[in-house]
Amino acid sequence: MYKKGVRLVLTFFVLMSFWLALSQNLEPISLLIGALFSFLVALLSYDFFIKPDEGIRGRVIRTIWLLLIYIFVLLYEMFLASIDVVYRVITMDINPEVVMIKTDIKSDLGIVLLANSITLTPGTITIDIEGDHLYVHWLYARTTHFGHAAELIKGRFEHWLGRIFI
Amino acid sequence: MIAYPFIFLGLIFIFFGTLGIVRFPDIYTRLQTSSKCDTAGAVALLVGLILKEGFDSFSLRILIILVFLLFTNPVASHAIARSAAIRGTKPWRKKKKC
Incomplete structure (x- = not known):
C-alpha cells in the first residue's frame, strides 16, 4: 500500500527518467522544463499509473x-x-x-x-x-x-x- | 556483422505478414498476420539496428520504441477485432468436405 505522496513522487521519477533518456540533454533549461512538465503530468496521472491497491x-x-x-x-x-x-x-x-x-x-x-x-x-x-x-x-x-x-x-x-x- | 541476419529476418517476416493480408479471406484472419508477423518483424529489425549501432544512447531510444511497440500492437489488433465482433462480422470458416 502506497500513500498518495509516494505514488506522486514515483510517477514523477519515472516520467523524468523517460525525459532524460529521450532528450539526452543535461543543460539547466532542459532539465527545468522536463521537471516542470513531469510534475504536471504526474499530478494528473499518478492515480492511474499506480493503483492504490497495487504495488506492495x-x-x-x-x-x-x-x-x-x-x-x-x-x-x-x-x-x-x-x-x-x-x-x-x-x-x-x-x-x-x-x-x-x-x-x-x-x-x-x-x-x-x-x-x-x-x-x-x-x-x-x-x-x-x-x-x-x-x-x-x-x-x-x-x-x-x-x-x-x-x-x-x-x-x-x-x-x-x-x-x-x- | 551479426546485425544483418536480424535485419533480413525482420524484412522476411514483414513481407510474409503483408502477403498474408492480401491472401487471407476475412478480417480476423488478416489481423492474425498483421498482429504477429509485423510485431515479430519489427522486433527483429529493431534488434538488428541496435546490434549494428552498438550500445549507446541511440540504441536506448530504439529499445524504448521496441517495448512500446510490444505493448501497443496487440492492443490495436484487439481493438479492431472487438469492433468487428460488435458489428456482427461472422468469422470465415473452412467449408467441410461432405
Missing part, C-alpha cells in the same frame, strides 16, 4: 525481475508463432474458429497482459473479455473443447503471470 512494497524488485524473464519467454514464443503463421500464409492451410477460454488470474493488469500475450502468440487473437472468460479467434483450431483449447492457448503464460500477479 517488498515485492517490486521481484515483480520487475519476473517481468523481464516473462518478456524473453514472450519474444521466444512470438517468433515460433510467427514462423507458424508464415507457413500458413504460404500453404493457406487454415481452419479458423472462435473458442471461449477461462482464466484463473484475478488482477486486471494480469488479465490485460495475458490477453496481449495471447494476441501475440500461437495463431490467436483475443476478441472480447467478459469477467474472466476470454473469446479467442484461433487461426488453426486443433480442438473446440473448452478445457483442452484453454490448455493449448494459455500454455505457459498463465503459469508465469500467475507467479507475478496471483
Whole structure:
C-alpha cells in the first residue's frame, strides 16, 4: 500500500527518467522544463499509473525481475508463432474458429497482459473479455473443447503471470 | 556483422505478414498476420539496428520504441477485432468436405 505522496513522487521519477533518456540533454533549461512538465503530468496521472491497491512494497524488485524473464519467454514464443503463421500464409492451410477460454488470474493488469500475450502468440487473437472468460479467434483450431483449447492457448503464460500477479 | 541476419529476418517476416493480408479471406484472419508477423518483424529489425549501432544512447531510444511497440500492437489488433465482433462480422470458416 502506497500513500498518495509516494505514488506522486514515483510517477514523477519515472516520467523524468523517460525525459532524460529521450532528450539526452543535461543543460539547466532542459532539465527545468522536463521537471516542470513531469510534475504536471504526474499530478494528473499518478492515480492511474499506480493503483492504490497495487504495488506492495517488498515485492517490486521481484515483480520487475519476473517481468523481464516473462518478456524473453514472450519474444521466444512470438517468433515460433510467427514462423507458424508464415507457413500458413504460404500453404493457406487454415481452419479458423472462435473458442471461449477461462482464466484463473484475478488482477486486471494480469488479465490485460495475458490477453496481449495471447494476441501475440500461437495463431490467436483475443476478441472480447467478459469477467474472466476470454473469446479467442484461433487461426488453426486443433480442438473446440473448452478445457483442452484453454490448455493449448494459455500454455505457459498463465503459469508465469500467475507467479507475478496471483 | 551479426546485425544483418536480424535485419533480413525482420524484412522476411514483414513481407510474409503483408502477403498474408492480401491472401487471407476475412478480417480476423488478416489481423492474425498483421498482429504477429509485423510485431515479430519489427522486433527483429529493431534488434538488428541496435546490434549494428552498438550500445549507446541511440540504441536506448530504439529499445524504448521496441517495448512500446510490444505493448501497443496487440492492443490495436484487439481493438479492431472487438469492433468487428460488435458489428456482427461472422468469422470465415473452412467449408467441410461432405
